[in-house]
Amino acid sequence: xxxxxxxxxxxLIAVCSIAVLHGQTPRPADPYVKRAADKDLSALKPDLxxxxxxxxxxxxxxxxxxxxxxxxxxxxxxxxxxxxLIAEVDKGTAIQESFTVIRTRSGEKATSxxxxxxxxxxxxxxxxxxxxxxxxxxxxxxxxxxxxxTDASKLAHAPPITLSGGLITRATPTAFETRNTxxxxxxxxxxxxxxxxxxxxxxxxxxELVDIRSWGQGVNTCQQPEFEARYLNSGAVLxxxxxxxxxxxxxxPFSKVHPESATRVWFAFATCSIKYALYK
Numbered sequence: 001x002x003x004x005x006x007x008x009x010x011x012l013i014a015v016c017s018i019a020v021l022h023g024q025t026p027r028p029a030d031p032y033v034k035r036a037a038d039k040d041l042s043a044l045k046p047d048l049x050x051x052x053x054x055x056x057x058x059x060x061x062x063x064x065x066x067x068x069x070x071x072x073x074x075x076x077x078x079x080x081x082x083x084x085l086i087a088e089v090d091k092g093t094a095i096q097e098s099f100t101v102i103r104t105r106s107g108e109k110a111t112s113x114x115x116x117x118x119x120x121x122x123x124x125x126x127x128x129x130x131x132x133x134x135x136x137x138x139x140x141x142x143x144x145x146x147x148x149x150t151d152a153s154k155l156a157h158a159p160p161i162t163l164s165g166g167l168i169t170r171a172t173p174t175a176f177e178t179r180n181t182x183x184x185x186x187x188x189x190x191x192x193x194x195x196x197x198x199x200x201x202x203x204x205x206x207x208e209l210v211d212i213r214s215w216g217q218g219v220n221t222c223q224q225p226e227f228e229a230r231y232l233n234s235g236a237v238l239x240x241x242x243x244x245x246x247x248x249x250x251x252x253p254f255s256k257v258h259p260e261s262a263t264r265v266w267f268a269f270a271t272c273s274i275k276y277a278l279y280k
Contacts, residue, residue, distance in 0.1 A: 050277035054189045054198060056102045056110070057271045060249065061085045063094040068248075068265035082243040082269055097266060098183065103275070106191040115182035118209055120225050121173030127219035128169045170219045179227065181209045189272060197237050198272040202246055204232040210256045228252055232268055243271045 063071075063085070071081060088094035104110035186203040207229040215222045230249045238244045246268045251261035 046276040048276060052106060052191060052195075053103055053275045054106060054191065055273045055275050056104070056187050056189060056200070057273075058098070058100045058102075058185055058204070058246075059243075059269045059271075060097040061089065061094050061267045061269070062097050062264045063088060063267070065263050065265055067093065068267070078245045078269070079242055081245060081267075085267065085269075100183075100185055102185065102187060104187070104189065106189065109186065109188045111187075112185045113180070113182065115180040115184060118179050118181050118225060119176055120179070121175065121222070122177050122224075123173070123175035124222050125172045125174050127171050168219055171216065171222050173222075179207065179225075180205075181207050181227070191274065192237075195274065196240055198240060198274075199235075199237050200270070200272065201235050202232070202270065204230070204246075204249060204268060206230045206249070208257055226256075228255055228257060230266070236270075238270060238272045241271070241273050243269045246270050 067088075071084060076084070085094055089096050100112055102110045102112050184203075184205045186201075188201040190199045191197075192199065207227055210226045210228050212223050213226050215224065228251070230251060232247050232249045234246055236244060236246060249266045249268050251258055251264070251266070253262035255261040
């Protein structure tokens with residue numbers, strides 16, 4: 001009986017191994033290998049019953065002042081102006097300055113930031129000169145530690161305190177502020193009951209660091225940054241899938257960063273679309 005048991009067990013193991021090799025026992029699917037059906041995205045359709053998302057696209061275009069004024073006087077719709085700007089970009093007579101896409105749910109605030117934090121002082125403690133000065137005289141080795149001279153007559157030939165530059169406390173910052181340099185876009189869109197319109201609150205803040213300027217003289221010299229900023233805060237009702245002109249966000253006519261800005265105009269366009277979850 002022991003001999004038969006030893007022979008049967010290897011046979012059972014061999015039979016099981018052959019069955020596995022011929023695919024009789026299914027293997028678990030590899031999660032890292034895409035199935036053929038997953039590669040065919042054209043078969044996916046929007047699930048209209050799924051929760052809706054809003055895709056907000058903000059674009060800025062700049063073009064010469066005379067061309068912008070002429071374009072506005074033609075009385076074109078926002079969509080027609082947008083198409084004209086795209087054509088001018090292709091010709092090289094207009095420039096697309098920015099392109100930002102934000103997705104959010106209806107009624108919720110969303111923010112996009114591309115910034116650097118600039119921390120700078122706003123208040124200073126003025127420079128100070130010490131009111132009194134003590135001089136210590138050295139003593140021979142083994143004697144007592146140096147003692148401060150209290151007899152004013154012994155300081156008669158000492159240099160004036162105002163010439164002791166190392167003793168003067170320079171102007172010291174006491175308060176600071178932080179300003180974001182770059183572009184910040186904040187939106188709060190809400191889909192209408194009909195689903196054809198989107199009510200949106202829109203805020204654009206674009207700030208650039210221009211220079212570091214010095215104020216005061218000598219030890220009272222203070223440095224503070226100089227900024228250039230463009231703001232656009234608005235509310236509008238947008239038609240779904242159609243570009244709308246939110247406004248112009250021109251640069252200052254005396255810009256140090258972009259001296260040619262006095263002869264150019266920036267157009268800010270917004271396009272909102274409704275997106276759904278996908279299913280097969």
